[in-house]
Amino acid sequence: MAHQRTSSTVDSVKEPHSVSLKVLRLSRPSLSVQHPLPLPTPSPSPTNSPAPSASLAYPSTKNDAFILSPLLTLPPAFGSAYVGETFSCTLCANNEVLLGSNPSKVISNVRIEAEMKIPSSGIPLPLRLGPENPSDADEEKEEGKVVGKEGVDLEPGKSLQKVVNFDLKEEGSHVLAVTVTYSETTPTSGRIRTFRKLYQFVCKGCMVVRTKTGLLPSSGEKSRKWALEAQLENTGEETISLDMVVLETKDGFRSQGINWEILSEGEKMEKPVLMPGDVQQVCFLVEEVPDAEGKGPEPTAEGKLIFGILSLAWRGTMGNRGFLSTGALGARLK
Amino acid sequence: MDHLVEQPDSHPTTLITGLRCIDFSGPLEFCYMSHSQKERKFPSSQVSLPRRPTRGPLDIGETPIPLPSPTSTGPSLPHQPSSLLSPTTSQFMTPRLASPTPGSNLSLLTSPSFRTAHSTLSTQSPSRSPSLAPSKNFSFLLRPEIYHPLTLLDVPPPFRVSALQPDPSTSLPDLVSSGNFRSAAIKAAQLLTSEDLSPSLPADIATIFELIYTRLSCLTLCGQTALAAQEVKALEDLNSSYYRDEEGRHLVPWELRVLAVRLQGMGFNDARRGVMGYYELAREARLTLTSLKKSRSSMSTPGETNEALENEIEFWSTRLQELGIRVASALVEMEDLEGAARFLSTLSPPSDNSASASTLATQKALLFLCLGDVEAARSAISISAGEESEKKVILALAHMADSDFSSAVEIWEDLISSSFSPSELPMYRQNLGVCFLYLGRMEEARDILEALVEEGSSFHALTFNLSTIYELCTERSRALKIGLAEKIAGMGSKGEKANGDFKL
Numbered sequence: 001m002a003h004q005r006t007s008s009t010v011d012s013v014k015e016p017h018s019v020s021l022k023v024l025r026l027s028r029p030s031l032s033v034q035h036p037l038p039l040p041t042p043s044p045s046p047t048n049s050p051a052p053s054a055s056l057a058y059p060s061t062k063n064d065a066f067i068l069s070p071l072l073t074l075p076p077a078f079g080s081a082y083v084g085e086t087f088s089c090t091l092c093a094n095n096e097v098l099l100g101s102n103p104s105k106v107i108s109n110v111r112i113e114a115e116m117k118i119p120s121s122g123i124p125l126p127l128r129l130g131p132e133n134p135s136d137a138d139e140e141k142e143e144g145k146v147v148g149k150e151g152v153d154l155e156p157g158k159s160l161q162k163v164v165n166f167d168l169k170e171e172g173s174h175v176l177a178v179t180v181t182y183s184e185t186t187p188t189s190g191r192i193r194t195f196r197k198l199y200q201f202v203c204k205g206c207m208v209v210r211t212k213t214g215l216l217p218s219s220g221e222k223s224r225k226w227a228l229e230a231q232l233e234n235t236g237e238e239t240i241s242l243d244m245v246v247l248e249t250k251d252g253f254r255s256q257g258i259n260w261e262i263l264s265e266g267e268k269m270e271k272p273v274l275m276p277g278d279v280q281q282v283c284f285l286v287e288e289v290p291d292a293e294g295k296g297p298e299p300t301a302e303g304k305l306i307f308g309i310l311s312l313a314w315r316g317t318m319g320n321r322g323f324l325s326t327g328a329l330g331a332r333l334k
Numbered sequence: 335m336d337h338l339v340e341q342p343d344s345h346p347t348t349l350i351t352g353l354r355c356i357d358f359s360g361p362l363e364f365c366y367m368s369h370s371q372k373e374r375k376f377p378s379s380q381v382s383l384p385r386r387p388t389r390g391p392l393d394i395g396e397t398p399i400p401l402p403s404p405t406s407t408g409p410s411l412p413h414q415p416s417s418l419l420s421p422t423t424s425q426f427m428t429p430r431l432a433s434p435t436p437g438s439n440l441s442l443l444t445s446p447s448f449r450t451a452h453s454t455l456s457t458q459s460p461s462r463s464p465s466l467a468p469s470k471n472f473s474f475l476l477r478p479e480i481y482h483p484l485t486l487l488d489v490p491p492p493f494r495v496s497a498l499q500p501d502p503s504t505s506l507p508d509l510v511s512s513g514n515f516r517s518a519a520i521k522a523a524q525l526l527t528s529e530d531l532s533p534s535l536p537a538d539i540a541t542i543f544e545l546i547y548t549r550l551s552c553l554t555l556c557g558q559t560a561l562a563a564q565e566v567k568a569l570e571d572l573n574s575s576y577y578r579d580e581e582g583r584h585l586v587p588w589e590l591r592v593l594a595v596r597l598q599g600m601g602f603n604d605a606r607r608g609v610m611g612y613y614e615l616a617r618e619a620r621l622t623l624t625s626l627k628k629s630r631s632s633m634s635t636p637g638e639t640n641e642a643l644e645n646e647i648e649f650w651s652t653r654l655q656e657l658g659i660r661v662a663s664a665l666v667e668m669e670d671l672e673g674a675a676r677f678l679s680t681l682s683p684p685s686d687n688s689a690s691a692s693t694l695a696t697q698k699a700l701l702f703l704c705l706g707d708v709e710a711a712r713s714a715i716s717i718s719a720g721e722e723s724e725k726k727v728i729l730a731l732a733h734m735a736d737s738d739f740s741s742a743v744e745i746w747e748d749l750i751s752s753s754f755s756p757s758e759l760p761m762y763r764q765n766l767g768v769c770f771l772y773l774g775r776m777e778e779a780r781d782i783l784e785a786l787v788e789e790g791s792s793f794h795a796l797t798f799n800l801s802t803i804y805e806l807c808t809e810r811s812r813a814l815k816i817g818l819a820e821k822i823a824g825m826g827s828k829g830e831k832a833n834g835d836f837k838l
Binding site for chain 1: 506507510511513515522544545547548551552554555559587588589592593596649652653656659660662663666667669670671672675693696697700701703704705706707708709710727728731732734735736737755757758760761764765768771772773774775776777791793794795796798799802805806807808809810829
């Protein structure tokens with residue numbers, strides 16, 4: 001769970017801010033769950049049983065006994081953040097000045113900036129804020145002029161909404177730092193105010209990959225062959241389905257997956273589903289491809305042949321994407 | 335569910351976590367399972383559903399005086415009324431109604447002749463009051479301590495005002511049909527524990543089961559499913575022969591038997607019990623269907639059909655199909671999405687019914703979306719010759735799963751402008767609003783959701799999503815959320831509301 005640190009005192013003025021910042025992690029919306037009641041057939045009268053639609057997620061007239069409905073619900077909680085996934089978050093700067101307040105304050109030039117502090121680096125990464133081109137520019141103008149980087153003028157009760165996306169690549173503590181800057185004008189004075197809020201969350205690994213390679217007995221051909229096996233373990237708390245597992249080979253090698261994409265006739269491809277704690281095993285055949293001069297790939301100084309890297313992609317609940325590549329994989333030469 | 339292979343604890347393998355790679359390709363001893371590509375480190379059930387101690391009717395034996403359960407009491411054995419009063423409070427963690435004094439309780443429960451007046455509810459269709467042996471006695475379902483009192487704690491303040499509470503004299507059917515499920519649940523319990531019902535009179539027995547159905551279903555509709563799961567335990571084993579009359583007909587209406595399956599699974603803390611319960615009912619439905627079809631083929635001459643028999647066959651096959659969907663739902667509720675998907679793929683719609691084929695395809699697609707297999711969701715609907723609007727709904731959801739919210743917006747808008755089914759319109763619009771929020775168009779999202787409320791919609795996702803938007807757009811969201819609750823309370827809409835609906 002992300003928790004918000006006390007806002008740093010960038011602004012020395014003790015007076016409460018006229019603009020508030022609210023944040024919601026935009027995980028995928030979820031399908032609403034319903035528990036449709038079994039109803040008497042044929043229905044008696046006078047009836048003591050509730051209307052068929054009363055137990056549905058929305059008052060549909062469809063006769064549906066299924067638990068999942070197409071009605072979407074916004075994420076109720078922060079949830080877990082995993083390496084390989086894209087972290088999406090919406091930031092809202094809201095004009096909190098009450099109508100008719102005294103002295104009357106005008107809020108203009110509201111800007112939001114966001115950065116992400118990641119475990120491996122002391123320097124926070126600036127984040128791009130979307131949407132850059134509001135699709136309904138005309139409507140946008142009624143609420144406040146969009147003047148690019150110059151900021152937005154906000155009427156009381158109005159909000160400036162931005163969405164950030166960040167690819168999570170490291171385990172550990174991340175901090176989303178959001179800075180809001182705005183001009184506050186009263187009939188007698190005007191000033192530029194700013195505040196900063198920090199949101200900390202922990203990113204966990206959801207996929208553990210174990211590999212091993214073995215030299216295959218040569219069948220009299222010149223090129224050597226290996227089998228690269230990998231175990232993929234879902235260490236997260238959510239069910240995921242594996243989208244793709246590919247061994248991306250360097251020059252001098254070619255590989256062939258011998259996994260679920262190989263189907264016998266009439267079979268339908270089924271993507272492996274990994275529940276929390278499940279392990280899926282994959283295997284690739286790796287073959288040496290000698291170059292034009294008939295020379296095979298050179299081993300590294302440590303006497304290791306590097307085949308390439310393993311790339312995996314998966315989808316979580318409601319299609320949430322995850323993507324990961326391993327480091328260099330290869331075989332040690334005897 | 336199919337591979338429950340324990341893996342050796344220590345694997346001398348290379349570990350790559352995240353992006354780091356600590357690769358060493360030494361002489362590794364790998365114990366791969368050659369017969370199975372897939373292994374479970376833990377049996378799936380342990381991860382998603384820790385096995386809990388099974389509690390069942392036998393637990394009642396803990397009480398000082400054993401309670402005669404329907405399973406152990408044959409129709410010929412007369413009930414021992416005194417033992418029915420044995421305290422079972424230890425099983426319940428929820429607050430109970432104070433038990434009446436033993437004297438009054440005994441007189442109520444022991445003497446069938448105590449009945450003073452017939453309930454007005456006992457006007458039954460003949461099929462619902464089968465003939466009974468006089469020895470059947472269901473007084474164990476009328477004990478006041480079964481039925482818990484309901485508090486108003488979870489009801490948002492605007493809905494607590496007495497002007498909104500129905501008149502206490504309102505009849506139960508009126509309470510149910512007006513959506514006052516809390517009051518209906520209370521009323522049903524009052525009627526069950528009143529002295530008007532005779533636990534061994536056939537007509538009253540039918541009323542008892544109907545009241546229990548109303549009580550339990552209304553509890554689930556006012557957010558008190560946990561209480562319903564406790565109260566349903568009193569029914570014990572509905573498959574016992576005690577619940578059948580001499581001709582083998584079940585005394586409990588089908589809908590209550592189906593409802594009791596899920597609730598008992600929850601009440602006895604064993605979700606698997608739910609799946610098994612549906613299978614038992616399905617077996618019965620299949621047997622009934624077989625014998626009905628047999629009698630159809632034996633009696634009818636070509637060109638002549640027995641309408642009553644055809645109807646009977648029709649609704650038993652509907653029941654059977656519905657049970658299939660309920661099994662899949664139970665698996666989803668157990669978080670075994672993969673098992674649910676496998677199970678759903680074994681279901682086939684009746685060949686002559688394209689509407690239910692389309693519904694089944696949509697259900698599969700929704701489950702695939704939940705699993706994250708967006709491609710499978712798309713292909714599930716491409717096969718069926720189903721309804722165009724249902725396909726579009728799945729397509730829009732698939733776009734959202736792919737993070738392509740702009741394409742989803744187009745489809746939702748198209749569905750809204752061309753919709754022929756007014757009952758689906760609120761769903762399209764609500765989902766469009768959700769899409770807008772992900773696109774950074776919160777203002778529009780709020781307008782759509784508020785308009786839906788103005789027009790009288792008040793389903794949970796709508797109020798929850800709108801409350802979430804209120805939390806985003808101001809620090810003073812509580813006032814807005816209370817305002818929303820007041821507005822919905824003032825519109826007198828059907829159904830019960832809980833604090834969670836407004837994030838209060």
